[in-house]
Structures are given as structure tokens and as C-alpha cells.
Amino acid sequence: MLTERQLMILKAIVNDYITNAEPVGSRSVSKREDINYSPATIRNEMSDLEELGFLEKPHSSAGRIPSQKGYRYYVDHLLSPSKLSKRDMSDIQTLLTNRFNEFEQVIQQAAKVLSNLTSYTSIVLGPEVFESTLRQIQLIPISDNQAVVIIVTDTGHVENQTVHFPGTLESAELEKVVNILNKRLRGVPLVQLKEKLTEEISSILKQYINQYESTVEMLLEVFRTHQNEKVFYGGKTNILSQPEFHDVERVRNILNIFEEDALVSKLFRSDDHGLTIKIGEENHFEPFADCTIITATYSLDGKHMGTVGILGPTRMEYPRVISIMDYLSKDMTKLLTAWYQKNS
Amino acid sequence: MLTERQLMILKAIVNDYITNAEPVGSRSVSKREDINYSPATIRNEMSDLEELGFLEKPHSSAGRIPSQKGYRYYVDHLLSPSKLSKRDMSDIQTLLTNRFNEFEQVIQQAAKVLSNLTSYTSIVLGPEVFESTLRQIQLIPISDNQAVVIIVTDTGHVENQTVHFPGTLESAELEKVVNILNKRLRGVPLVQLKEKLTEEISSILKQYINQYESTVEMLLEVFRTHQNEKVFYGGKTNILSQPEFHDVERVRNILNIFEEDALVSKLFRSDDHGLTIKIGEENHFEPFADCTIITATYSLDGKHMGTVGILGPTRMEYPRVISIMDYLSKDMTKLLTAWYQKNS
């Protein structure tokens, strides 16, 4: 168990290191207003804190920096959540009062605001596909042998896809197909579409449609392509302005990750409601060994919808970022609810 | 006018510098098999070439490196186009034999192949909006007050957009609107849609549709949002592996540009048929002051469609990149033509 004084010192060191990015020495700790001990006393405590694993030394005659365990303890027990500044709040509000037609625009905006406010990199995941269900499906022929399939989900997400198309299918038949699909598939989760198609629909289609085989094949093709949830970024290169990421090689590794949306989506998805903080190796991902990821979820009727995330150095402005993320994710939930009521 | 020998030397220096990224000295030039002069002679010639502006010295006792003018001369007069290796050709072919439904998939793939083969960053611009015309427009209501508008262009590009929608419009009326639009707007360049709508269509709609005002407004909204041509990237971070871009600040400037598709599209668009090479300041864009951009266009029936581009250091493997770009752009044209014939 840490003593009161050790807590004060640990907190002081983390705060100091977060803002200055430089090892903190005993002298500078002892100079703080709320701490009235001599450097020597601080030194002894720091030595103990190091032994306990909360601090570490870059080298023998430097100050101390927080270890991963130190950050973790700080986040769990020491952190005093900062009040959002008026400015920050109004920035977020501005974003959310913008007119928008598609929910994606909000998500996009959210990513932008988040990275601007924090100067870290933001990642916002759109509604997760496997959660959403089909609201409507449409087939529009655009040439002799091509058609566009439009899928609208219950979350208002619209997706289109061009497919090869049995040219011989007549428009009357086509309409029949669309009607059957809409009747039978409305409300079905996207991930189950394929299954449902083979099990139920295909036999029904057989009754009504001549070209049923090629039609089913086409639909399978549509449903197969696993529609990944979209990923939106803000401030991809912000990480470059952090002093600990001045090494080109390391930066490259991280930037490359952003090119693979599927991977990013896996790394950042969070299913916990509320805030999740993963520090350094807690991410279980080598390139993020000295990064912290903070995620929060936004939801609809208590149903988890998507994730907003921040990627920064472990030396992150935790209090500020946490407040911002909390505020933003809650506002997104509100906005989403309002939007959904209006358009459902 | 440069002498034969000066040409040889200039060429040798550029080639050497391109591969080794280090200033070239007189000794190493004189060691080349095709050059049989002593270092001293080479030195004199190099001194002359410097005076003429084709070479420069990083500092007084280093070798020479090509100046921008030197690269330009090299590209214009000295460059011997390299035969594509079997391997490269087959890589490109593989890409182009992939099945694909949308032309965008080819473009995406092209960007990937291009960056893989060259290890520079590739930028491929999709068909330019202001060139393409409307083939078909569709309106699909998806809720009481929302609809999806689908626009299909003559190039097979499909675009969807969600709009607010006068809820009172009945489906019979809706159909009428769609019919009128398709009849009147087919073949009209996308950029002229707005104009055409206000000048012609709106009065026609007035005759048939009750809710004509809000409908026109909605359509204007759709046509207003300038649908930017899409930009596809390959190897965004490749630039980081070039030794001349090991400075984080400069790299950041360049990477940030990639976040603004509109800007990239402006910088890389090329209207010339064939290959364009812009070296350093020829780009008239400060962050690209030591970059070379090579672009080539792909087309359809001789009509310019889009651009493939490469961004690398001025010290670029010109012969190889040029061959690859030439080959790829021609193949894309071929593929596009075939695809278009099949699907028009």
C-alpha cells in the first residue's frame, strides 16, 4: 500500500512528465507548492516507488519517468478529471449542431474535432455491421448485364454495390425479386443475410422466377462481400509531433497500420460501455507498445453502435482526453437517438 | 551545347546518384567501364557542368549531385528507357486480369501495384466528374423524410447520397419525377445538371408535380454537392524509406497533403495525354520542392478519363518508373475500353 506522500509524489511526477516529456528530478518535485519536503526526502520516496515498479530511470543519473504500471495506477486512482473548458465544449457542440443527411457525416466530423482538440490521432468506428439489420434492399439495372444493389440498414447506413447481372431477367421479374427480398429480409441482421437466403429465400424465388439460379448466385455474391464497418480518422500525422515519435522507422510502422482499416477496426473496437484505457503493452500489439489507446462507445437505445478512439503516447494528457471523450461520446449518443427518432 | 563527353558524364552521375543517393566524385565516374578518362579530366568537365547549372555541390569537398536542371536534361535527352522486367509485367497483368465489378476496383488495384513496384507513393485519380455524363438517376425513399439518390454515370461510376425528402410526395409522383429526370438529363454532363435543372426541368416538374418546389430544392441540394473525383493511394508511407526524407517535419508536411483529396487531385491531375514529368520546383508547390511527380493518363475512346501518378524524390528511378507508368496506363486504357464495351 502506498503512503499518502508517495501518492502525491507519483501524481506530481506523472503530471510533470505528461506536460514536459522529460524525466522528473527530485528537486523539481520538491519545488511544487503542494509538496513541502526537501529533495532528499523526495529522492528516498522516489527510490521506493521505483522499487515498487511505478517509476523507472532512463539512466542512472537522470530523473524518473512513470512506468507503465505507474500510468496505470495514476489512471485508476490518482487522476482528477478535468473540467472541460468552455472552448472545448463549444467546439464539440458546433460539430453536433451542423446539419447533416447521413450519420456518417457526424462520425467524420467527430473524428476531426477529436483530433483537433487533443492533437492526438482519432479513430472513429461507424456502426458495426453485425449489429445492424436490413431495412431495405433495391436492385437497379444500369446496363445489359450490370445492376446496382442498394442496401439500407436500420441505422440509416446506405451501401451500394455493382454486380454482374443476368441480362435476361425482365423488369417485371426484377420487381418480384425485390419485393420478395424486402418482405422476407427486412429486420434480418446483415450477417445472417447469406444464411437466410440459402435456407429460405432461394426456394421461394424458385417458385416465382425463371432465372432463379443466376439470381441467387448474384445475391450470394452481394451478401458474401463482408461489408466492413467504416473507419474514420482525424489527425493521422499528429503522432509525428510527439517528441517520443521522432524516429522515422517507428512512425512508419504506426502509419502503415492506418492503411489497413480492417486491422484498425479490430484494434480499436470496444464492446464495453463507457471508457476503456489501454496503456502500452495492454494493447497486446507490438507497434503500440508505447502508445495509449482510449476508447469510448456511442450507442442507441442502450444498444452499442460504434466506438470513438484516441491514439497517443503513453505520456498522454489523460484527464483532458478522458473528459473530452466522455463528453463527445455521450453527445453522439444523444444526437444519434434524436436522428433515429426523426428518420425511422 | 554540351559535348559528347559531358553528356556521358552527366548521365553517369545522375545514374549513380539515383541508385546510391550519395554525391558522386570524379574518381568513381572515371572507374566506369564506358568512361576512359582520368579523374582529373572528369573533374574539369564536372566543373564545367556545374558552371552550366547541371550539377551542384553539397559542399566544397564533396562530389557532385545533379541539379534540378540536370535532372531535367537527363529526362529530356539522356534517359534510356528500361525494358520492363518479366516480373514487373506479370505483376501488372495479374492485377488487370482480376475479376471486378466496378471500375474503381481496378483503379484501387492499380495504385497498389504501382506503389509496390516502385516503392514510391502512387496516386490514382478516378474518372473526372466534369467529363462524365449522367446515365441514370434513381430516387429511393428510405423513411418518412429521407431518400437515397443514386446517380450512375456513363463511366459506370455509381454514387449515392442521402437527402431530406418532402415526406408528402407520393410514390406515384415520385415515379413521375424520376421518369422526367431520366428522360431529360440522360447524357448531360454532371457539372451541368444544376443549370439544366433550374433552366429546363423545374418548369416541367411544375406541370406534373404538386410538391414541385421542395422537390426541386432537394434536387438542387443533390447536384450542388460537388462530387469530387475519388483519389486512391498506394504506399502512402513509402516516402519515409527514402533517405532524403528522414526529417520528421518535412515528411509530416507531405503526409498531411494526402489527407486532403481535393488538393491532391488538383496537384496530380494531368490533362496532357501521355507522360508528364514535373521535377522539383516545376510543381510550383513548396512541399514538393524536392519531389518529382510523374503522371500518365488513361482514357476511353481517346477521351481523357483519369490520371495515374507517382510521387518520389527528385532522385527518382526515372527509366524504370517511366516504363512502368507507360505500360500500366496503356493497359488501363485497354481494360477500360473492354469493360465499357461489355457494359454500355
Add this chain to the structure above:
DNA sequence: GTTAGCACTCTTAGATGCCGAGTGCTAAAT
């Protein structure tokens, strides 16, 4: 016209030494 020779320049890498920040320990002060 070409080249060998040589003095000169300038970068780079290592070595050296010093400064300052910071520690750890001990012994004195509270």
C-alpha cells in the same frame, strides 16, 4: 588535350574533457 601530382577543403567519426542535473548514502538536525 590529357593527366599526374599535390596542396587544400570540408565532412565524419572518435576521443577527450568538462558541465550540470540528478542520484544515493551518510551523518547531523529535528
Add this chain to the structure above:
DNA sequence: ATTTAGCACTCGGCATCTAAGAGTGCTAAC
């Protein structure tokens, strides 16, 4: 029993110096 002052010690960072090496430019000889 804490706390603190004092002091020796450590180590990175910085500036200075040196030697090596690569390359040039000039001159004089071929």
C-alpha cells in the same frame, strides 16, 4: 524516527580537438 543537509559519484550532453578520408582545383608535365 523522520527529515534534511552535505557530498561523492554517475552519466548524458556538449563543445573541442584530432585524424582520416574523400574530393576538389590548380599547375605543370606529358
